Amino acid sequence: MADNVYDAIVIGSGISGGWAAKELTQKGFKTIMLERGRNVEHVKDYPAATKHPWDYPHRGGRTQQMIEDYPVLSRDYPLNEKNLDFWVNEKESPYVEVKRFDWYRGYHVGGRSLMWGRQSYRHSDLDFEANLKDGHGVDWPIRYKDIAPWYSYAEKWAGISGNRDGLDVLPDGDFLPPMDMNIVEKDMAARIKSHYKGKRHFIMGRVANLTQPHEGRMNCQYQNQCWLGCNFGAYFSTQSSTLPPAVATGNLTLRPFSIVTRILYDKDTKRAKGVEILDAETNQTYEYFAKIVFVCASAFNSTWILMNSATDVWEGGLGSSSGELGHNAMDHHFRCGAGGRMEGYEDKYYFGRRANGLYIPRYRNVGDDKRDYVRGFGYQGSASRGRWSGEIAEMSIGGEWKDAMCEPGSWSVGFTAFGEILPYHENRIFLDKEVKDKWGLPVLAMDMEIKENELKMRKDMMEDCQEMLEAAGVKDVQTYDNGYGFGQGIHEMGTARMGRDPKTSVLNGNNQVWDAPNVFVTDGACMTSGACVNPSLTYMALTARAVDFAATELQKGNL
Amino acid sequence: MNRREALARVAWIMGGTVIGANLFLEGCTREAGKNVESLFEPATVDFLGDVADTILPPTSSPGAKEAGVGAFIPVMVKDCYTAADQKTFVEGLTTLENASKKQFNRKFQELDANERTELLAAIDKEAKEHQRNKTDEEPNHYFHLFKQLTLLGFFTSELGATKALRYVQIPGRYDGDYPYKKGDKAWAT
Numbered sequence: 154m155a156d157n158v159y160d161a162i163v164i165g166s167g168i169s170g171g172w173a174a175k176e177l178t179q180k181g182f183k184t185i186m187l188e189r190g191r192n193v194e195h196v197k198d199y200p201a202a203t204k205h206p207w208d209y210p211h212r213g214g215r216t217q218q219m220i221e222d223y224p225v226l227s228r229d230y231p232l233n234e235k236n237l238d239f240w241v242n243e244k245e246s247p248y249v250e251v252k253r254f255d256w257y258r259g260y261h262v263g264g265r266s267l268m269w270g271r272q273s274y275r276h277s278d279l280d281f282e283a284n285l286k287d288g289h290g291v292d293w294p295i296r297y298k299d300i301a302p303w304y305s306y307a308e309k310w311a312g313i314s315g316n317r318d319g320l321d322v323l324p325d326g327d328f329l330p331p332m333d334m335n336i337v338e339k340d341m342a343a344r345i346k347s348h349y350k351g352k353r354h355f356i357m358g359r360v361a362n363l364t365q366p367h368e369g370r371m372n373c374q375y376q377n378q379c380w381l382g383c384n385f386g387a388y389f390s391t392q393s394s395t396l397p398p399a400v401a402t403g404n405l406t407l408r409p410f411s412i413v414t415r416i417l418y419d420k421d422t423k424r425a426k427g428v429e430i431l432d433a434e435t436n437q438t439y440e441y442f443a444k445i446v447f448v449c450a451s452a453f454n455s456t457w458i459l460m461n462s463a464t465d466v467w468e469g470g471l472g473s474s475s476g477e478l479g480h481n482a483m484d485h486h487f488r489c490g491a492g493g494r495m496e497g498y499e500d501k502y503y504f505g506r507r508a509n510g511l512y513i514p515r516y517r518n519v520g521d522d523k524r525d526y527v528r529g530f531g532y533q534g535s536a537s538r539g540r541w542s543g544e545i546a547e548m549s550i551g552g553e554w555k556d557a558m559c560e561p562g563s564w565s566v567g568f569t570a571f572g573e574i575l576p577y578h579e580n581r582i583f584l585d586k587e588v589k590d591k592w593g594l595p596v597l598a599m600d601m602e603i604k605e606n607e608l609k610m611r612k613d614m615m616e617d618c619q620e621m622l623e624a625a626g627v628k629d630v631q632t633y634d635n636g637y638g639f640g641q642g643i644h645e646m647g648t649a650r651m652g653r654d655p656k657t658s659v660l661n662g663n664n665q666v667w668d669a670p671n672v673f674v675t676d677g678a679c680m681t682s683g684a685c686v687n688p689s690l691t692y693m694a695l696t697a698r699a700v701d702f703a704a705t706e707l708q709k710g711n712l
Numbered sequence: 713m714n715r716r717e718a719l720a721r722v723a724w725i726m727g728g729t730v731i732g733a734n735l736f737l738e739g740c741t742r743e744a745g746k747n748v749e750s751l752f753e754p755a756t757v758d759f760l761g762d763v764a765d766t767i768l769p770p771t772s773s774p775g776a777k778e779a780g781v782g783a784f785i786p787v788m789v790k791d792c793y794t795a796a797d798q799k800t801f802v803e804g805l806t807t808l809e810n811a812s813k814k815q816f817n818r819k820f821q822e823l824d825a826n827e828r829t830e831l832l833a834a835i836d837k838e839a840k841e842h843q844r845n846k847t848d849e850e851p852n853h854y855f856h857l858f859k860q861l862t863l864l865g866f867f868t869s870e871l872g873a874t875k876a877l878r879y880v881q882i883p884g885r886y887d888g889d890y891p892y893k894k895g896d897k898a899w900a901t
Binding site for chain 1: 766770773787788792793794833840859867868870876877880881882884885886887888889890892896898899900901
């Protein structure tokens with residue numbers, strides 16, 4: 154076999170790419186995983202993981218130089234001196250904002266699996282049937298029963314901790330034991346249960362952090378610094394979970410610094426025959442050939458690759474015959490909710506830093522509930538006890554004041570809503586050929602916004618939160634809306650959606666590109682609707698399912 | 713709840729730890745003036761240490777000066793401050809000295825501990841008043857900046873985190889019903 158011929162090519166090494174590589178190699182396929190950025194080795198390349206706060210010259214903050222170098226990242230919390238190397242160099246990789254779009258990218262082995270939020274929830278049929286029922290977007294080509302076994306499969310390997318709460322809107326999974334609520338959260342959950350007569354729920358967050366040793370990985374040590382990389386391998390990342398078994402098969406070749414510029418499409422066979430890459434360090438072009446290609450480059454970059462492929466056949470690129478490639482872009486809108494103060498519990502505190510909180514599953518437009526908008530939202534939040542703020546008039550400097558500030562203050566509670574964004578055709582990305590990146594490649598232009606449905610929803614997202622927190626016993630509850638910039642959810646979805654009809658969708662129900670059935674897109678690009686839950690677990694499940702399908706089809710000689 | 717508090721409260725969602733969150737969210741153009749370099753001179757570091765030590769003096773735990781806040785402050789002013797705040801900060805050193813001379817006819821570092829506290833407590837009142845009434849465009853009060861950096865620097869320093877507060881780098885477990893009695897220190901992180 155020539156050294157550029159493989160059974161399978163995986164583009165991208167994040168959550169989806171890592172899963173594709175693991176599944177393909179374990180099924181015996183010689184696989185090359187192409188990653189556009191540098192390698193990041195587990196533990197060895199987590200330099201910040203063992204540092205103390207005082208080891209950072211700016212104590213974790215941001216310098217004016219960083220703000221200048223990272224104009225997008227600086228719009229929100231991710232810009233900090235602790236894990237700057239995990240975020241993309243914005244000067245090398247620009248993009249165009251037709252409308253404001255915040256794009257937080259990780260170009261390295263592991264991608265954003267190293268920095269992700271780790272909240273892991275299943276979609277339910279409420280989500281899979283939503284488009285069909287309210288007429289937005291196209292119908293998902295799958296239902297919960299099609300993906301349920303694959304959710305289990307993904308959860309069992311990745312290690313998702315959570316409670317089996319028995320809720321229809323948020324199906325239970327194959328969980329490790331849940332993390333604990335603190336004493337205040339437990340009481341709040343009980344009050345919510347009785348106040349809403351079981352119609353609304355405060356549940357423990359389901360999170361990809363291990364609560365017991367699992368598949369050779371250690372359990373969470375409650376440091377709450379996951380995004381620096383975890384030396385214990387206690388949260389799911391490519392490095393901790395999917396790469397080691399893929400490497401162990403002997404079937405994996407990992408090639409960092411490999412920017413895939415296009416999929417090589419064969420007009421005669423109507424199949425992809427491989428990919429072309431640009432070596433990010435040497436600017437040399439190489440070709441790799443394989444029977445199947447898994448596109449897992451992160452939602453919008455996966456679509457970028459399709460748009461640059463087979464342009465001699467379709468001007469708009471591979472998958473554009475539907476007219477939907479690049480369209481129906483989604484995220485989750487958030488940054489609004491409420492918070493307040495919990496009285497009492499002065500004799501209670503906690504030990505350990507729990508990188509997880511509570512979750513309030515969707516209840517709007519569920520069952521008999523009907524609002525003046527469609528779809529819904531969930532909440533994430535927690536109760537915590539911060540240090541005393543020191544802001545009182547009588548005391549402002551000095552020893553007595555200092556000692557008082559060394560003690561914890563009162564308990565506070567804060568919740569943030571995460572809402573679904575409808576798949577609007579006009580919310581789109583497209584190639585801007587006038588603007589080039591460091592490698593002379595055209596960049597993406599972002600043109601999307603939230604609309605009336607989301608804006609109406611935001612009102613409930615704030616007001617419901619206040620009502621629930623008050624019912625849970627929280628005092629001085631104040632709502633807030635800090636404004637949402639599209640992309641800030643870091644849940645880019647859509648632009649190459651799955652569907653039932655090649656005329657209105659890019660992918661079929663097995664994530665195959667309708668126009669090139671040996672090309673599979675299994676990351677966020679494939680999403681037909683966004684639901685309101687964190688999406689990564691769904692990418693894991695869809696990827697494992699698609700690999701299984703691809704293997705069967707290869708055996709049958711259909712690819 | 714303001715933006716900073718909201719940010720701190722949702723920080724767990726993405727696994728981040730927010731320290732001095734206000735510093736994360738501010739900033740405009742970078743224009744490190746030559747005057748900022750003067751903050752690194754040993755005499756100035758010593759002066760800043762004494763100001764910080766008046767704000768957070770030694771008690772049963774070490775004070776801000778011993779915790780290295782005097783050397784921490786210039787780094788932050790130089791690297792993290794906007795040009796406007798740099799100007800305010802540097803000019804504030806002189807303003808503080810002038811206030812000391814006016815009230816006590818002596819330089820700040822020539823005052824005894826009680827005099828230093830009396831002087832800074834009065835300036836702190838003035839700073840609070842200023843911050844409460846100013847518009848977003850108006851400059852900050854220099855003492856507001858002094859105090860903010862002192863608090864940030866102290867509580868994230870090794871001595872501040874481990875002696876004034878409680879610090880456990882690797883807790884290893886979570887207990888959400890952990891007893892607390894008055895006088896127990898807060899967790900540093």
